[in-house]
Amino acid sequence: MAYIQGKITVTKIILVRHGQTEWNAQKRFYGWTDIGLSAKGGKQARLLAENFPERQVDLIYSSDLTRASDTAAYIGKQFSCEVRTDRQLREINFGKWEGLLYDEILAKWPEEMRVFLSRPDMLKIPDGETFSQVQKRAVARISEIADANAGKNIVAVTHGAFINVLLAASLRIPLRHLWSLQQENTSVNILYYREGSWQVELVNGTAHLGIDEMANTH
Incomplete structure (x- = not known):
């Protein structure tokens, strides 16, 4: 369980990005397109579950997209915990950019791509969607989940942009500086929630991925 500080109940939220997909490896833009984990992504998810940074997990929520729900399933099996899928935890909708490479988008929407990178x-x-829309969705839904499960350790398996806009809101980073934050596949982010406010403990934790690399060097 999360802890109670004085008379204030503190809830721990562990945000996890899904494992790698083939489209991640190809550097394609995609948000709502439903792509499953690659072989590497499945291995990343297994390593995360077996070396999870928390000893207790009370609830697991996941985006309803396969790459997230399959990542969550590894964690759920490790902790004998059911996974609750939630459409509101989806990635940003990339609209007409879904499935396209950077150069393909740049060729057709050069101004929009400039804005994507700079503003x-x-x-x-x-x-x-806009990043502002995703941020409102992310803050609202994760706050609802935290309020409904006060004092618990909650895992939410979701997507890179979703996590980054939530971190930006928690750290009071303007969205124009969104790319100052990085999310690797299966990265772990730990936040504490109390009475509508957020405290960030960990960003983009990937120690579990190094465990396999260390094993291969001995």
Whole structure:
């Protein structure tokens, strides 16, 4: 369980990015397109579950997209915990950019790509979401989950942009500086929630991935 500080109940939220997919490896833009884990992604998820940074997990939530729910399933098996899928935990919707490579997007939408890289807070993806919209969705849903499960250790397996916009809100980083944050596949982020406010303990933790590398050197 998370702890109670004085009379204030503190809830721990462990945000996890899904394991690698083939489209990650190809550096394709995708958000709502449902792509499963690659062989490497499955291995990353297994290493995460077997070396999870928390000894107790009370609840596991996951984006309803396969790459997230399959990553969550490894954690659920490790802790004998059911996974609850939630559409509100999805990645940003990349609209017409879904499935395209950087160069393909740059060729057709050069100005939008410039804004994506320099002022993500001002970007409107064609037929997609804005980062502001995703941030509002992320903050609202994770806050609801925390309020409904006060004092518990909660895992939420989701996506890179979703996690970064939530971290930006928690750290009071303007969205224009969103790319100052990085999320590797199966990275772990730990936040504490109390009475509507957030405290960040860990960002982009990947120690579990190094365990396999160390084993191969001995």
